[in-house]
Amino acid sequence: MATLFIVATPIGNLKDISLRALEVLKEVDLILCEDTRVTQKLLNRYGIKTPTLSYHQHSKLKKIDYILDLLKQGKNLALVSDAGTPGISDPGNKLINKIAEFAGVEPLQIKIVPIPGPSAVTTAASISGFPMDRFLFLGFPPAKKKRKRFFEELSRQLAELKCPVIFYESPYRILKTLNELNSLYTKYNIQNTDIVVCRELTKKFETIYRGKIEKVIKEIEKDKIKGEFVVIVEGKH
Numbered sequence: 001m002a003t004l005f006i007v008a009t010p011i012g013n014l015k016d017i018s019l020r021a022l023e024v025l026k027e028v029d030l031i032l033c034e035d036t037r038v039t040q041k042l043l044n045r046y047g048i049k050t051p052t053l054s055y056h057q058h059s060k061l062k063k064i065d066y067i068l069d070l071l072k073q074g075k076n077l078a079l080v081s082d083a084g085t086p087g088i089s090d091p092g093n094k095l096i097n098k099i100a101e102f103a104g105v106e107p108l109q110i111k112i113v114p115i116p117g118p119s120a121v122t123t124a125a126s127i128s129g130f131p132m133d134r135f136l137f138l139g140f141p142p143a144k145k146k147r148k149r150f151f152e153e154l155s156r157q158l159a160e161l162k163c164p165v166i167f168y169e170s171p172y173r174i175l176k177t178l179n180e181l182n183s184l185y186t187k188y189n190i191q192n193t194d195i196v197v198c199r200e201l202t203k204k205f206e207t208i209y210r211g212k213i214e215k216v217i218k219e220i221e222k223d224k225i226k227g228e229f230v231v232i233v234e235g236k237h
């Protein structure tokens with residue numbers, strides 16, 4: 001039976017990889033990568049010589065068919081993204097969906113096996129200090145047209161939601177996003193809501209900003225804004 005392993009990889013610190021992930025990456029016939037150059041750094045670090053093939057969100061159906069053919073031939077494959085868990089704001093779902101159609105069909109028998117590990121969303125959630133029994137994860141805010149509506153809805157929901165909201169943001173938009181959120185806080189009367197912004201988790205310049213949004217904005221403005229961000233907004237309780 002062929003297996004497609006969905007393998008989580010580090011979100012910065014290359015030591016954050018599981019023994020099982022290393023074993024799988026070493027033993028599969030081929031690793032499907034979002035960007036082969038990024039994954040190659042990880043493979044070099046651990047002396048893994050497995051061949052790689054690029055697979056991303058815009059990969060053509062032809063590529064998915066090619067991957068399916070490999071599995072049909074009994075090859076074992078691993079799917080990784082540039083960082084973290086595939087499928088979480090990253091490529092993977094389309095491929096998994098297609099493979100799943102065939103997964104249980106005799107005589108093909110393809111297994112889809114998760115190899116869990118880091119993700120920016122759970123890493124940030126773990127240090128937020130907010131009650132995290134449940135939370136709402138929204139991925140990336142839309143970049144253009146739907147953006148205004150996204151933040152309006154988020155602020156309205158925050159006023160009612162009883163759980164924290166987590167989203168990803170790029171270094172180019174982090175301040176714009178926090179300022180947009182700040183102006184909506186007044187409108188929805190949620191100025192007292194705390195926020196945690198995690199920058200460059202597990203990396204050299206890891207920084208956690210905590211407190212009221214205006215304070216966090218000032219601190220981020222003072223620092224050189226570089227790197228990747230996760231934002232966690234406290235739920236009203």
Ligand code: SAM
Nearest residue numbers: 011084085088090119120168169200201228229
């Ligand atoms: N699949 C990944 C995961 O499991 O976290 C997420 C991929 S998404 C394309 C990339 C976004 O995740 C970044 O823009 C940032 O918002 C967040 N992210 C990834 N690594 C991070 C890190 N080390 N520190 C903070 N945020 C990070």
